[in-house]
Amino acid sequence: xxxxxxxxxxxxxxxxxxxxxxxxxxxxxxxxxxxxxxxxxxxxxxxxxxxxxxxxxxxxxxxxxxxxxxxxxxxxxxxxxxxxxxxxxxxxxxxxxxxxxxxxxxxxxxxxxxxxxxxxxxxxxxxxxxxxxxxxxxxxxxxxxxxxxxxxxxxxxxxxxxxxxxxxxxxxxxxxxxxxxxxxxxxxxxxxxxxxxxxxxxxxxxxxxxxxxxxxxxxxxxxxxxxxxxxxxxxxxxxxxxxxxxxxxxxxxxxxxxxxxxxxxxxxxxxxxxxxxxxxxxxxxxxxxxxxxxxxxxxxxxxxxxxxxxxxxxxxxxxxxxxxxxxxxxxxxxxxxxxxxxxxxxxxxxxxxxxxxxxxxxxxxxxxxxxxxxxxxxxxxxxxxxxxxxxxxxxxxxxxxxxxxxxxxxxxxxxxxxxxxxxxxxxxxxxxxxxxxxxxxxxxxxxxxxxxxxxxxxxxxxxxxxxxxxxxxxxxxxxxxxxxxxxxxxxxxxxxxxxxxxxxxxxxxxxxxxxxxxxxxxxxxxxxxxxxxxxxxxxxxxxxxxxxxxxxxxxxxxxxxxxxxxxxxxxxxxxxxxxxxxxxxxxxxxxxxxxxxxxxxxxxxxxxxxxxxxxxxxxx
Amino acid sequence: xxxxxxxxxxxxxxxxxxxxxxxxxxxxxxxxxxxxxxxxxxxxxxxxxxxxxxxxxxxxxxxxxxxxxxxxxxxxxxxxxxxxxxxxxxxxxxxxxxxxxxxxxxxxxxxxxxxxxxxxxxxxxxxxxxxxxxxxxxxxxxxxxxxxxxxxxxxxxxxxxxxxxxxxxxxxxxxxxxxxxxxxxxxxxxxxxxxxxxxxxxxxxxxxxxxxxxxxxxxxxxxxxxxxxxxxxxxxxxxxxxxxxxxxxxxxxxxxxxxxxxxxxxxxxxxxxxxxxxxxxxxxxxxxxxxxxxxxxxxxxxxxxxxxxxxxxxxxxxxxxxxxxxxxxxxxxxxxxxxxxxxxxxxxxxxxx
Numbered sequence: 001x002x003x004x005x006x007x008x009x010x011x012x013x014x015x016x017x018x019x020x021x022x023x024x025x026x027x028x029x030x031x032x033x034x035x036x037x038x039x040x041x042x043x044x045x046x047x048x049x050x051x052x053x054x055x056x057x058x059x060x061x062x063x064x065x066x067x068x069x070x071x072x073x074x075x076x077x078x079x080x081x082x083x084x085x086x087x088x089x090x091x092x093x094x095x096x097x098x099x100x101x102x103x104x105x106x107x108x109x110x111x112x113x114x115x116x117x118x119x120x121x122x123x124x125x126x127x128x129x130x131x132x133x134x135x136x137x138x139x140x141x142x143x144x145x146x147x148x149x150x151x152x153x154x155x156x157x158x159x160x161x162x163x164x165x166x167x168x169x170x171x172x173x174x175x176x177x178x179x180x181x182x183x184x185x186x187x188x189x190x191x192x193x194x195x196x197x198x199x200x201x202x203x204x205x206x207x208x209x210x211x212x213x214x215x216x217x218x219x220x221x222x223x224x225x226x227x228x229x230x231x232x233x234x235x236x237x238x239x240x241x242x243x244x245x246x247x248x249x250x251x252x253x254x255x256x257x258x259x260x261x262x263x264x265x266x267x268x269x270x271x272x273x274x275x276x277x278x279x280x281x282x283x284x285x286x287x288x289x290x291x292x293x294x295x296x297x298x299x300x301x302x303x304x305x306x307x308x309x310x311x312x313x314x315x316x317x318x319x320x321x322x323x324x325x326x327x328x329x330x331x332x333x334x335x336x337x338x339x340x341x342x343x344x345x346x347x348x349x350x351x352x353x354x355x356x357x358x359x360x361x362x363x364x365x366x367x368x369x370x371x372x373x374x375x376x377x378x379x380x381x382x383x384x385x386x387x388x389x390x391x392x393x394x395x396x397x398x399x400x401x402x403x404x405x406x407x408x409x410x411x412x413x414x415x416x417x418x419x420x421x422x423x424x425x426x427x428x429x430x431x432x433x434x435x436x437x438x439x440x441x442x443x444x445x446x447x448x449x450x451x452x453x454x455x456x457x458x459x460x461x462x463x464x465x466x467x468x469x470x471x472x473x474x475x476x477x478x479x480x481x482x483x484x485x486x487x488x489x490x491x492x493x494x495x496x497x498x499x500x501x502x503x504x505x506x507x508x509x510x511x512x513x514x515x516x517x518x519x520x521x522x523x524x525x526x527x528x529x530x531x532x533x534x535x536x537x538x539x540x541x542x543x544x545x546x547x548x549x550x551x552x553x554x555x556x557x558x559x560x561x562x563x564x565x566x567x568x569x570x571x572x573x574x575x576x577x578x579x580x581x582x583x584x585x586x587x588x589x590x591x592x593x594x595x596x597x598x599x600x601x602x603x604x605x606x607x608x609x610x611x612x613x614x615x616x617x618x619x620x
Numbered sequence: 621x622x623x624x625x626x627x628x629x630x631x632x633x634x635x636x637x638x639x640x641x642x643x644x645x646x647x648x649x650x651x652x653x654x655x656x657x658x659x660x661x662x663x664x665x666x667x668x669x670x671x672x673x674x675x676x677x678x679x680x681x682x683x684x685x686x687x688x689x690x691x692x693x694x695x696x697x698x699x700x701x702x703x704x705x706x707x708x709x710x711x712x713x714x715x716x717x718x719x720x721x722x723x724x725x726x727x728x729x730x731x732x733x734x735x736x737x738x739x740x741x742x743x744x745x746x747x748x749x750x751x752x753x754x755x756x757x758x759x760x761x762x763x764x765x766x767x768x769x770x771x772x773x774x775x776x777x778x779x780x781x782x783x784x785x786x787x788x789x790x791x792x793x794x795x796x797x798x799x800x801x802x803x804x805x806x807x808x809x810x811x812x813x814x815x816x817x818x819x820x821x822x823x824x825x826x827x828x829x830x831x832x833x834x835x836x837x838x839x840x841x842x843x844x845x846x847x848x849x850x851x852x853x854x855x856x857x858x859x860x861x862x863x864x865x866x867x868x869x870x871x872x873x874x875x876x877x878x879x880x881x882x883x884x885x886x887x888x889x890x891x892x893x894x895x896x897x898x899x900x901x902x903x904x905x906x907x908x909x910x911x912x913x914x915x916x917x918x919x920x921x922x923x924x925x926x927x928x929x930x931x932x933x934x935x936x937x938x939x940x941x942x943x944x945x946x947x948x949x950x951x952x953x954x955x956x957x958x959x960x961x962x963x964x965x966x967x968x969x970x971x972x973x
Contacts, residue, residue, distance in 0.1 A: 249694055249695075249714075250691070250692065250694060251691060251692065251693065251694050251711075251714060251716060251718075251730075252694070252711075252714040252715055252716045252732050254715070254732070255713065255714050255715035255716070255732075257755075294757075295755075295756050295757055296755045296756065296757035296758075298755075299755065299757035299758070301757045343850075417848060418846065418848070418854065521665060521941070553664070553665050553666050554665040554666050554941060554942045554943070554964060555665065555939075555941040555942040556942035556943055558942075558943070560666075560682055560683055560686075561665060561666035561667075561964065603666070603667065603692075604667070604692055604694060
């Protein structure tokens with residue numbers, strides 16, 4: 001341990017760095033269009049942490065590691081690169097909505113998103129919004145929502161970016177982004193290819209991460225067209241394919257033999273018309289998802305799940321006066337989902353939402369929202385939400401939001417052969433969040449207190465149905481209460497050419513099953529992460545720290561079935577060889593798991609030991 | 621302690637980090653003979669494990685293998701076989717049979733090559749016979765691994781029909797029930813140990829437990845299968861049955877069938893009494909009965925395993941998300957005497973004399 005301290009001090013004492021511009025940003029004002037343009041406007045009273053593209057590229061190994069180091073979301077990963085699921089404020093994996101350009105992309109089959117089943121390296125910006133969001137983002141937005149946003153700028157430009165990295169265990173990541181624009185037209189094209197043997201040694205054992213290799217590619221094409229000063233048309237297209245092997249677990253990782261493939265495509269067309277007091281946004285989307293699971297990687301036999309989603313929605317904004325707006329939101333979705341275990345089921349839903357917003361900037365701003373869904377499978381309760389913000393004193397303001405939310409049963413819950421339950425009700429939640437925000441030019445601290453009460457949790461249990469003895473069946477059984485505190489802060493300090501930046505997130509979550517009064521499994525009470533950076537001239541160095549508290553894996557919260565807390569640190573340094581207005585070339589080096597900690601996020605599946613990554617990033 | 625490397629963090633936050641681990645002190649160096657061993661399959665909630673219960677059924681100790689060896693067995697622990705000195709623990713997803721001293725439970729070896737989803741093992745002299753499903757993607761690669769227990773290595777494999785499960789032996793022959801792995805099968809294989817010749821006896825669908833009667837007959841409980849259409853709607857059931865096999869002729873001499881839709885499981889023999897489980901009841905009959913009992917003997921709930929000893933019924937109600945219940949009933953007054961906790965997904969009971 002002592003040599004760790006020495007190392008850290010030497011590191012701080014011996015380096016020079018450069019201007020820090022990838023802190024967590026809270027606004028980005030450009031002549032841009034985004035598909036989900038009122039996200040911020042509709043999030044009055046909510047906490048949003050934005051992650052910009054330079055942070056994304058600093059953590060580009062996986063979406064999982066990006067979120068782990070920059071948000072207070074707990075991610076459970078079945079070995080590095082394996083299945084990965086999120087617990088946002090202690091809620092279950094299907095209670096975090098992933099929203100791509102305003103469209104909820106959680107799987108219809110299992111209700112959640114696999115955080116190693118998509119890449120975000122070509123995404124321009126990610127907003128992580130804490131708290132309920134079913135009003136705008138539908139099913140599953142209970143713990144929070146993660147928004148993947150593309151931005152299109154109408155300005156004369158042509159730019160290229162090429163990022164290539166090589167890391168330990170034959171990890172190669174290459175991406176290229178091209179952007180061309182005029183004041184009427186813009187096109188952005190991005191492509192990416194990632195692969196890794198991922199066969200890191202398992203600390204404390206004689207084994208390697210056998211059968212953990214992966215390879216994926218991703219293409220993004222975004223086009224914007226200004227039809228007139230008032231109307232714009234934009235197209236968002238993305239395609240992702242991946243092949244992963246699933247590594248094994250102790251004591252015999254050599255038995256691992258599974259393979260998993262993902263095929264995802266999304267197309268979204270947006271028409272946006274704005275005049276002085278009205279605006280209309282029409283969207284049409286087509287999304288497909290497919291996975292193939294090979295229990296035996298050598299075999300051609302696989303299990304699959306796939307879905308096709310057609311959606312259309314319409315947003316109408318009406319500015320009644322300078323401080324009052326009304327938004328009406330209508331959406332129709334039709335989803336066809338199937339797996340090898342059940343044939344195609346079609347679910348249709350029509351949703352209507354209304355949002356009333358007032359903004360008296362010196363005094364108060366607030367939103368009132370209501371939404372009703374008409375679903376072909378269920379009765380979904382009407383949901384309501386309120387959000388408000390008010391300045392209190394100098395740099396202090398208070399935020400508050402309250403909402404009701406839901407999660408509809410997934411196709412697996414309903415239709416799994418012999419086990420599905422057609423009589424399930426949607427999970428529903430009620431929640432409140434109150435926060436104090438301190439914000440100055442160079443500092444920000446937000447402290448949120450939250451309470452989430454979820455009823456009718458869908459849980460798979462044996463003998464859930466007396467008619468089917470001995471069979472695991474999903475039923476609406478548990479009630480769960482999550483309460484806790486989220487703290488986020490950032491600060492920038494400059495001193496004679498040196499820029500120091502620190503940002504940190506801490507969360508304390510008590511997620512209690514109200515029947516057993518025990519903490520939910522795989523839900524750490526404490527989570528903390530922080531990034532320190534120091535920039536001077538062309539140098540920048542940074543240090544990432546992550547702490548995850550103890551986790552119980554069994555519902556009776558026994559120490560014998562728990563995973564101990566761990567902390568992991570990464571360190572990195574970039575140097576800009578070229579640094580002009582039109583061209584920047586940076587070389588970077590990053591050491592992950594600096595102290596070679598042995599840690600696991602899933603039992604008996606060790607995570608990577610100390611490893612190295614070299615990166616070249618060229619913008620021109 | 622690790623916080624030290626971040627003296628730059630605020631002290632206030634670091635106070636919150638001090639976790640309140642109550643490390644359980646597990647004694648090692650214990651004697652696990654003269655008691656009951658209960659194995660649990662394990663699940664996502666925790667490792668497969670073995671619990672020890674002393675003969676007076678006064679308490680249980682969990683995770684005895686981990687206590688002695690400081691490592692976990694993994695999932696899913698299917699069964700334990702015993703030689704005079706050792707216990708052989710089959711963990712199917714790990715393709716591993718772990719060998720421990722049956723008294724101290726200290727590991728003495730591992731068999732982890734040439735096994736694929738090992739289920740149950742029968743030991744004859746210095747040789748183990750392990751039923752293996754092979755790849756679940758193939759219905760035709762199932763086998764019996766023949767293991768030299770001196771070198772702990774697989775010396776040969778004997779191909780058998782789909783889904784070999786339980787394995788017992790008598791007079792130089794192995795009897796293997798073929799429940800059918802993830803599918804359905806309906807045979808009991810008879811393997812001549814001297815020649816490896818395999819013959820098959822057809823019984824009801826999904827034969828699982830095998831017991832010998834005092835007169836040397838083999839009794840097979842077939843659970844019967846649920847039938848689905850193309851869209852996995854239930855369209856019917858095949859009948860469950862209890863078959864008696866004459867081990868001299870290896871033919872089925874009698875079969876008692878259950879009502880349509882009834883799927884019994886578990887089979888225990890105690891002298892001339894047979895016990896099986898159906899829904900929430902444990903049923904009792906005589907090996908010579910030709911009719912099934914009409915009412916349950918003890919209502920023990922939906923159980924995952926049972927065993928009879930000392931005029932008591934041990935019945936496991938398994939939990940896969942927390943510790944399971946080990947319930948003890950008196951066979952005399954049919955009342956529950958006591959209950960203890962055993963491992964996650966507890967599924968087998970053994971007596972370590």
